[in-house]
Amino acid sequence: MAKEVTNKEENYSQWYNDLVVKADLAEPSSVRGCMVIKPYGYSIWEKMQAALDKMFKDTGHTNAYFPLFIPKSFFSKEAKHVEGFAKECAVVTHYRLKNAEDGSGVVIDKDAELEEELIIRPTSETIIWNTYRNWIQSYRDLPILINQWANIVRWEMRTRLFLRTTEFLWQEGHTAHATRDEAIEETFKILDVYADFAQNYMAMPVMKGVKTENERFAGAVDTYAIEALMQDGKALQSGTSHFLGQNFAKAFDVTFTDKNGKLEHVWATSWGVSTRLIGALVMAHSDEHGLVLPPELAPVHVVIIPIYKNNDQLSVISEKAEKIKKLLSDKGLTVKYDNRDTHKPGWKFAEYELKGIPVRLAIGPNDIDNNTVELARRDTLQKQTYPQEGIEKVVAKLLDEMQANIFKKALDFREKNTYRTDDYEEFKHIMEDKGGFILAHWDGTEKTELRIKDETMATIRCILLDSEQEEGKCILTGKPSKQRVLFAKAY
RNA sequence: CGGGGUGUAGCGCAGCCCGGUUAGCGCACCUGCUUUGGGAGCAGGGGGUCGUGAGUUCGAAUCUCACCACCCCGACCA
Structure with a gap:
């Protein structure tokens, strides 16, 4: 490895x-x-x-x-x-350097001080x-x-x-x-x-x-x-x-x-x-194997990897691969054919998984005999063999499916990790144990917000635009509140 | 800026306590042969101001002091 x-x-x-x-x-x-x-x-x-x-x-x-x-x-x-x-x-304070008199390198020329300092834009x-x-x-x-x-x-x-x-x-x-x-x-x-x-x-x-x-x-x-x-x-x-x-x-x-x-x-x-x-x-x-990129933002959608024992096999495979590459490119996809002989297939599989290329398409001797290719999808790591005929449609459909699946997985995760609570002890436990979003009532004061931050590290990420009005009591002070706000530990 | 840690080959580390030939290991790199459907094997090879400076010593990667850099944990932040 x-x-x-x-x-x-x-x-x-x-x-x-x-x-x-x-x-x-x-x-x-x-x-x-x-x-x-x-x-x-x-x-x-x-x-x-x-x-x-x-x-x-x-x-x-x-x-x-x-x-x-x-x-x-x-x-x-x-x-x-x-x-x-x-x-x-x-802050920029000077506009010129000069050679140090003792030859130790270059130093600021004190005579070149700016009349007014310049801030580098934040x-x-x-x-x-x-x-x-x-x-x-x-x-x-x-x-x-x-x-x-x-x-x-x-x-x-x-x-x-x-x-x-x-x-x-x-x-x-x-x-x-x-x-x-x-x-x-x-x-x-x-x-x-x-x-x-x-x-x-x-x-x-x-x-x-x-x-x-x-x-x-x-x-x-x-x-x-x-x-x-x-x-x-x-x-x-x-x-x-x-x-x-x-x-x-x-x-x-x-x-x-x-x-x-x-x-x-x-x-x-x-x-x-x-x-x-x-x-x-x-x-x-992303996961343990590396990046997982949604197809919409992946610089390369499909990588084609040849599997071969000798140059004769490689030239047959390359011919197929180039054809498939063109079919996919014509569909508007970015395709890389990695025919480098300096790395083995297994190495390439791992490398492209690490980089999150959505679809890997492998062609080997078996595929040449059967007119098939092997597709592997990065999001689920599943592999499946398909006929070469019509592969461009299969790949295009797969990419759409992956885009949706990656979103769904992230949404499921968020839903599983979004809590509603009215109990401050529970609030603290959730933040300590697993993190996530918590929807809780807040009395609207900065003082309360800061105290909750002190005690739990959680801050109010925002007050949701579509949050329903709901009578409640502030999770910390018990004072009246009209809606829940979104808490989490933040980057 | 506080607390802790680390600087040795491109990367990751051992060696340091207890100073003593030519500073070592894994990965990476180069050459050759065999390999190629999940990070190949064997053989050979190249590569080092041991963070910087001063000191102790016959002798320093190793001991002492200073400095520098980076990393982790806090306060600040998209």
Whole structure:
């Protein structure tokens, strides 16, 4: 065994790290807290980008690009925003290096100090709203619906590949609207896009809800999020959509004249998902054998592996394999024919399982005699022999079935691990033993929320949008509550 | 920033207590032959500033001191 993945039950976080590294998604870099996203991992990100980008375009958005650097003065204009991000900002103070006089290498040239320090963006609201001020005069200039694909930096103390790194890739949407209602509508529209993407592409069920004040984005009026449950019973916030009200418009003095000739502040939203989604994808579906990728996001759908004893056999098999590859490609599938002679079939089987390629198609001498192929599906690891005739339809159908099955498996898991309780002792036991989501009553105060966090490590992930109104008593204080909220330990 | 741990070949480790030839093992790598339907076998081969610096000593991977880096556990976070 060349590559062993740590047992998932024994040490979940080691299992995750192993998987990310051994499946060639990413590796730690020599820069503290930063990762190298390797080609295979990056191609998953490209699949995500392609799907999301289309969804954004289909809902009327266009892409643009704003600077990496933000002048410190911009950054400090929105009070809550600074407060939230100040502790994790990288700051550029100089613009030149020089050779050290003692020959010990290169040092900062103290004469090249910046007049005003530049913050490396931890998010772009400030630079964007500073820019929007110049773009907006009239209601005719609205709405502005812009997205950008970018890297950002948040100086983290402890990092984990994909889940939390100092630099990461994401998209951030920033929209400007003439009315409050329109901005709110935009916030929900994007939340739905995210939920749709998570469920239909990532095959990962999510809960939609609004964050408590405590978990709200710095500078937002309301933060909405999609929350997913990972296989270790912890929740992962997978996307956020913020209704910013007029906070940034006021901070950056962005006003417009409405239809009645009245000067108003602009209404805003911002929203984002990041490469963290790759971490979510890994933790939601994968197993002891490696990654399990939903077909919609798999960089390669089918790998064809020849099994042969000599070159004569290989050439017969290759001819078949190339034909099948073309049939599948014509169906829009990405197919790899791995005819390398440097690795044995068994090695390749294990390798592609580790990488989560949805379907493996093997052709050997027996298949040549019988006009068959062997298909193995990654989600269930089942193998079955099919006639070569019509194989492209079988594979296409199988991939659809797998996409649905992977989602269903994740949904079953979530349902099995979502509890309702009105008893705080039970609440504590659930959190301690197995984790998962708990729906419980809460009195609505930050104090209670923090005390529950202290005592159980669980936080309020969100207040579900579709939660039914129900009279009850706060699980901690017994004070009256009108609805249950979603608790979990979180990443 | 607190508490704990680890730095020896690309990776994972042994050796260190108790200093002494040429620093060793597994995986990976290279060559050859046999193999190929679940991570092949045999034979041969290459690869090391023992984290860095200073000290003790006839002699340091091994002992002492300092520094650096990384990992795990906490506080902070998408």
